[in-house]
Amino acid sequence: MxxxxxxxxxxxxxxxxxxxxxxxxxxxxxxxxxxxxxxxxxxxxxxxxxxxxxxxxxxxxxxxxxxxxxQSAKDLMVFKETDISTTVNTVITLLKSKYPEKIFDIKIPSSIPTILADKDKFQQVMMNLIENAAKYSFENTTIEISASYSKKPEYIALNITDVGIKIEQDNYEKIFEKFSRIDNPLTRKAQGSGLGLYITKNIVEKMNGTISVCSEKIDTDKAKTTFTVEFPICNVETQAREKCKQ
Ligand SMILES: Nc1ncnc2c1ncn2[C@@H]1O[C@H](COP(=O)(O)OP(=O)(O)OP(=O)(O)O)[C@@H](O)[C@H]1O
Ligand SMILES: [Mg+2]
Structure with missing residues (x-):
């Protein structure tokens, strides 16, 4: 720095x-x-x-x-075969009591392959994204968490979608910066330091993944916001590649 x-x-x-x-x-x-x-x-x-x-x-x-x-070199990733459903279910169990009025709709096919990730860090990523979806959505709405094959070969895409206030395209990059929060009634009501997405993007990229956002109007004052994270499928080659790096 x-x-x-x-x-x-x-x-x-x-x-x-x-x-x-x-x-x-x-x-x-x-x-x-x-x-x-x-x-x-x-x-x-x-x-x-x-x-x-x-x-x-x-x-x-x-x-x-x-x-x-x-920023510390000591913070090493421990890459392991990671089951998406198990992690998502753990995160939702932890969040349900804090956001009792929210409906969590999980659409993860049982056939979806495992990913190669650091289990604790992957849980932190899912916690930040799903908690954001709960914090920045309207009351009594549904948060959808789905997993599917990505267009990118050998990758799984996870989508977290909520119904809240539109994130303007100009802010798509800004929200991933340190301490950045978008001023609107939902953000003002929720507590936060603006560090969650900065941390999330950093650890996703350290796990060879990608993160992006897309927000689309569905009504005059409502929008569907989707955060997408993509992670490599766990197979023999990806495992061997990570072993070599360590
Ligand atoms: N799902 C979402 N829908 C709409 N706006 C969002 C969503 N997720 C994040 N944002 C906006 O992006 C800003 C940055 O999010 P980020 O997670 O980095 O910080 P935070 O939630 O404010 O605080 P922290 O996560 O550090 O407790 C939020 O303050 C909010 O304005
Ligand atoms: Mg947050």
Whole structure:
């Protein structure tokens, strides 16, 4: 990282950390100084905000550690035969309780071949993309996760589709940059640091995969957004190639 981009990174991170910390301090101070004047309902409301802001800090620190790891030579990939369905089901089980009003529609044929990927990193990719689909879609909508053979020979394509606000074509590249968020009502409502897609793109490419996005209007104020990731099929040749690199 150059000095300028390092300084920009530190200044953005400091700002991102300061916002939740200021809020945690503010609500804690109010509770300490006005404890006797506050009724139970307000005490609970303030504690809920403190909890939410702490969660935001934890997510931010975890994402920043993931960004630092991307640049570290020690962060090696462990390529293994990986079953797509197993990973997608694990991720959805983890997300269902957090987004109970969402419907997750999985369309993965049992005949789909396994891919060659780092299992933990592949799970992180699916978690980031499926959680984004849940966060940036309208209430009570369906999130579709499908897998099929890609047009690219020897690759599997995974599509994650949701119904939300259109991502304009001008922003297709920007959303994969560090700390970038698109300002709209759904983004304002959801918490996030704008690091998820940056981390995702980096690890997808380290696994010899590709990632792209396409957003199409289906109504005046609704759009279908699809994120596509492609990974190499696990066969004897791909396995041998990765062994050679290690
Ligand atoms: N499925 C989607 N539909 C519409 N907009 C999306 C979708 N996924 C991402 N975006 C937009 O791209 C921005 C960047 O996404 P990214 O995952 O990098 O960050 P985040 O979700 O804001 O925060 P983080 O993932 O770090 O918690 C989001 O803030 C949102 O504006
Ligand atoms: Mg995200």
């Amino acid at each position: 150059s000095n300028q981009s390092y300084e920009d990174f530190i200044s953005t991170v400091s700002h991102e950390l300061r916002t939740p910390l200021t809020s945690i301090r503010g609500f804690t101070q109010t509770m300490l100084t006005s404890w006797d004047k506050l009724d139970d309902e307000n005490k609970k409301k303030f504690l809920k905000i403190i909890e939410e802001q702490s969660n935001r800090l934890i997510a931010l620190v975890e994402n920043m550690l993931a960004v630092t790891k991307l």
